[in-house]
Amino acid sequence: MSDLHALYQEVILDHCKRPHNFRPMPDSNRTAQGYNPLCGDKVTLFVKLDGDRIFDVSFQGSGCAISTASASLLTETVKGKTLAEVESIFAGFHDLVTGKAKTDGKGPALGKLAVFSGVSEFPVRVKCATLVWHTLRSALQGGEAVATTE
Amino acid sequence: MATTTREVTPTTKPAGAAFDVARIRRDFPILKAKVHGKPLVYFDNAATAQKPRQVIEAEQQFYLSLCSNVHRGVHWLSENATQAYEEARAKAQHFLNAAESREIIFVRGTTEAINLVAGTYGRKNVQAGDEVVISAMEHHSNIVPWQMLCEEKGAKLRVAPINDRGELLLEEFEKLLGPRTKLVAVTHVSNVLGTINPVRQIIEMAHRQSIPVLLDGAQAAVHVKVDVCALDCDFYTVSGHKLYGPTGIGLLYGKAKLLEAMPPYHGGGDMISSVSFEKTLYNVIPCKFEAGTPNIAGTLGLGAAIDYLDALGLENAARYEHQLLMYATDALSRIPGLRIVGTAKEKASVISFVMDGLHPHDVGTVLDQEGIAVRTGHHCAQPLMDRFGVPATTRASLVFYNTFEEIDVLVKGLHKVREILG
Structure with a gap:
């Protein structure tokens, strides 16, 4: 598989064209905006936090295929997870897209997020993949500031 | 380039064009060069243009055989470096058809040129309630310096609209001009749309009301023969690196009488005629605006780029x-x-x-x-x-x-x- 096909796998293109949980959430209790000044990607993340567990999560915004698919798959992945679990997944995801992933199977199970492994061959696109994760962290910390990739 | 000919049939490549x-x-x-194993196709020229060997060698030659400071030494190297530096200024004068070489200020690029005008001419002449007029197609570097100035002074930034083709609406632009307008700052060619603005009309409209005009020429100088005297513009800015020259060098053209009346931008060496702890007398233009050791190699590289374009x-x-x-x-x-x-x-x-x-x-x-x-x-x-x-x-x-x-x-x-x- 070429680097390009590894980057733009079917799963990613599907999530880009038909993103899951792409909707506003009027009764969210955590929200944050993410912005990538390099390419203009914008994402707004809505979270309904129940104690330390994510009860529901959705997003809106516009961005490239990688950032949109990443947001879509994030919402699928973190729904029902605890804050600690989210942090662990983000760490594993970050290692995956920056090419530092552990190959010994001791890292956290990333499930569907593994489709982003091709990003590591395109360093300038790492920010596209991680923008929504930074935004999620910002939402969970309850900050008012806009998360950026800078 | 600004050419009015439209007879080229778009679908045909001109056979045996005279242009080699x-x-x-x-x-x-x-x-x-090859990129990812494929021949490089460089279509990012509006961000920065590639450099001809002549430019690269001019920069290198300075460090190999002429390296010294300008406007300072009595020794051979410094004299010759100074002469080469001032020759580059004369080339820039010729390139823009400025009336005098002292109307050419060497700066880091268009961004610095615009900031210089905003920080000196702007701060002196724009007061609370005044207005600065720009257009809807400006680069951030021709928006933000004016916003900063307006914020500081309590002045207002007015934006002339464009149509769906990306053309300035001249009538709407003219309506924005008035007794409160202290400066017009518009781009000559849009870096996004490619639009060549009707700068001659813009300047005429502004001058009818005695409003000076700055043209952002970062993109235009590459594609259009610029004649600041014929245009009668008050300030014109050029980025060297978009003009096949080195990065970190650019030009500010200003009419001598405006530059002379402006306060200095940066304080330091070379911009003074005498300094005491009580009082400093500023140097004459262009030195007044060139504090500190300039980008000498870059300036010589820009001179070589202008020579290259002249020959071409x-x-x-x-x-x-x-x-x-x-x-x-x-x-x-x-x-x-x-x-x-x-x-x-x-x-x-x-x-x-x-x-x-x-x-x-x-x-x-x-x-x-x-x-x-x-x-x-x-x-x-x-x-x-x-x-x-x-x-x-x-x-x-x-x-x-x-x-x-x-x-x-x-x-x-x-x-x-x-x-x-x-």
Whole structure:
């Protein structure tokens, strides 16, 4: 598989064209905006936090295929997870897209997020993949500031 | 280039054109490079142009045989370096057709040139309640310095609107001018749309009300023969690196009487005639605005770039670039789902476009794998992106060393984009 096909796998293109949980959430209790000044990607993340567990999560915004698919798959992945679990997944995801992933199977199970492994061959696109994760962290910390990739 | 000829048939490549692009390409060493195993197709010229060997060697020659400070030493090296530095100023004067060489200030680039005018002329002449007029197609560097000035002074920034083709609405522009307008600052050529603005009319309209005009020439000087005397503009700015010169060097042209009346920008060496702890007397122009050791090597490199363009003939390059623009516009328009943003009647060879359902960032990544360098993003013109309702565009900016074959490679690349991204 070429680097390009590894980057733009079917799963990613599907999530880009038909993103899951792409909707506003009027009764969210955590929200944050993410912005990538390099390419203009914008994402707004809505979270309904129940104690330390994510009860529901959705997003809106516009961005490239990688950032949109990443947001879509994030919402699928973190729904029902605890804050600690989210942090662990983000760490594993970050290692995956920056090419530092552990190959010994001791890292956290990333499930569907593994489709982003091709990003590591395109360093300038790492920010596209991680923008929504930074935004999620910002939402969970309850900050008012806009998360950026800078 | 600004040419009014429109007789070129877009679909045909001119056979045996007098413009010897193959020979010209040999002057630009980087054009032989391969990217991802493919020949480099460099279409990001509006971001920065590649440098001919003559420019690279001029910079190198300074460090090899002339390195010393200017305007300071009595020794041989310094004298000769100073002479070369001032010769470059004379070349710049000739290039812009300024009346006097002291009207040319060496700066880091267009951004610094505009900040200099905002920070000196602007701070002196713009007061609370006054207005500065710009256009809707400005680069951030011709927006933010004025915003900062207006914020500091309690003045107001007014923005002249454009139509859907990306052309300035001259009547609306004129309506914005009035007794409170202290300066007009507009781009000569848009870095996103390629629009060549009717700067002569803009200047006439402003001058009728005694309002000075700054033209941002970062893109224009590359494609249009600039004559500041004929235009009668008050300030003109040029980026050396977009003009095939080194990075970190640019030009500010200002009418002598305006520059003389302006306070200095940076304080330091070379901008003074005498200093005591009680009182400093400033140097005459241009030195008043060139505090500190300048970018001497860069200045000599820019001089070499101007020599190169003189030898090439900007008009020749202009005609060829217009043919490239026509050919590329036609070829891109045939790609299903592709829309060109910026379709002004008077246009330089800059083509921004969007593709249905695809984000420019993804388009750029696929093209990069084909060896094609384009710019994707907001091009430092976010308000303009908002005006056209797009988050970003893909931009191919063409210059005289580009070829019709490279445009064919781009078209093929865009078909591959569809194939991969759907």
